[in-house]
Amino acid sequence: MRRTNGCRADLVATFAAGFTLVELLVVISIISMLIAIAMPSLSRARANAKVTACASNLGQLGLAVTTYANENEGLIPRGPANAGPFDFACAQVATNQLWIGSGDPAHPSRHNGLGLLLNGYCPEPKAYYCPADNNLNLREEKPKIGTEHDAYGSYTYRQLDQLPPMMNQGRLSDIAYNVIETDDGPQRVRVEALAFDTNSLGKGQYRHTNHKAKRVNVLYRDRSVQAFHNDKGAFSIPKETFENPMNILARLDQIIINADYGYGNSPDRAPQLSSAPGKQ
Numbered sequence: 382m383r384r385t386n387g388c389r390a391d392l393v394a395t396f397a398a399g400f401t402l403v404e405l406l407v408v409i410s411i412i413s414m415l416i417a418i419a420m421p422s423l424s425r426a427r428a429n430a431k432v433t434a435c436a437s438n439l440g441q442l443g444l445a446v447t448t449y450a451n452e453n454e455g456l457i458p459r460g461p462a463n464a465g466p467f468d469f470a471c472a473q474v475a476t477n478q479l480w481i482g483s484g485d486p487a488h489p490s491r492h493n494g495l496g497l498l499l500n501g502y503c504p505e506p507k508a509y510y511c512p513a514d515n516n517l518n519l520r521e522e523k524p525k526i527g528t529e530h531d532a533y534g535s536y537t538y539r540q541l542d543q544l545p546p547m548m549n550q551g552r553l554s555d556i557a558y559n560v561i562e563t564d565d566g567p568q569r570v571r572v573e574a575l576a577f578d579t580n581s582l583g584k585g586q587y588r589h590t591n592h593k594a595k596r597v598n599v600l601y602r603d604r605s606v607q608a609f610h611n612d613k614g615a616f617s618i619p620k621e622t623f624e625n626p627m628n629i630l631a632r633l634d635q636i637i638i639n640a641d642y643g644y645g646n647s648p649d650r651a652p653q654l655s656s657a658p659g660k661q
Contacts, residue, residue: 428592431513435591436598436606438508439536439576442495443604445503446575450553457551457575458497459540461488467626472551475542475633477579477589479509480525480532490529494538495576499526509534511578511591535591536600538576543637545572553602561638561652568652574640576600580616583623599640607643615639615648 449458459472464487470478471488479496483489492499495509503509510519514535525532541550545557558569577599578591591597597609597616611617616636622628635654642651 428513428596431511432592432596432598432608435511435513435535435578436608438511439598439600439606440604441503441505441508442498442536442576443600443606445498445508447553447604449498449502455552455554457540457553458495458502459551460493460497461491464488472541474630475537475539475637477533477535477537478531479522479534480527482525482531483529484531494540495534495536496526496532509536511535513592515590515593517589533589535579536576537579537633537636539574539637539640543572543634543641559638559641562655563652564655570638570641570652571644572641573601573603573644574599574637575602577616577636577640580611581618582620583618584620587620587623599643601644609643609648613649615643615651 446457450456460476460478461471461481463471463473468474468487469476470481470485470493476494478493479499481488481491481493499506499509506523507519510517510522517533517535522532522534543559544551545559556571558571561568561570578597579589580591580594580597581587581589582594592611594614594617595611597611599607599609601607609616616639618629618632618636622632631654635651638654639648639651642648
């Protein structure tokens with residue numbers, strides 16, 4: 382027993398005397414360096430997890446759109462009829478609006494776009510909000526649904542925007558092509574996209590990004606969801622676009638074309654509308 386206690390005492394003494402202040406600082410520096418190396422990886426892992434959760438949301442909405450179409454003669458959910466050239470709350474314009482408040486005299490107090498799915502097809506509010514939505518979120522927007530205020534979600538839904546004449550009622554099962562008038566002549570792009578992450582880079586109320594505008598999930602007609610890098614801004618509305626309301630509509634058209642083209646291709650290589658505002 383005495384021998385054992387002596388060994389323990391020697392070990393404690395050696396340990397206590399074995400670390401100088403300099404050595405302790407070196408250890409702390411190494412630990413700090415390891416943490417600094419690990420942090421970017423952890424940040425990327427968290428960002429990737431949010432992209433995956435976002436894709437799951439869009440998958441749920443895709444299933445709800447399919448169910449809605451099955452019960453409504455094959456037609457996708459869509460907002461009210463167009464009431465004028467600058468009617469942004471209508472079926473002809475892609476939108477992330479879920480609810481039109483009482484302040485809109487043309488279409489007061491009704492659901493819009495994907496918001497129609499809240500009535501039994503996809504009642505879970507979280508499905509309409511990207512976990513990496515940087516400024517419009519579930520806590521702020523969900524309580525506005527059903528009130529006099531407009532309410533928005535995270536995903537831009539095409540509705541009847543950029544559909545060719547044979548699909549102008551929005552029949553989900555129809556396979557058709559848009560003819561895109563480009564500077565190099567007309568080009569055909571197959572209609573495939575239904576919804577995608579919103580990335581509007583305007584100022585104040587016109588700024589709304591998911592995944593910091595760096596990644597974008599796109600929901601397609603077959604309910605598949607594809608993730609794209611947005612390095613070249615194929616899915617973004619640049620801030621200068623907001624100088625003219627008509628530029629916004631044209632840019633939305635181009636983004637939808639990019640999303641359609643991204644089904645099996647690179648959205649960065651999509652045909653560009655002639656003189657399209659915000660062209661990348």
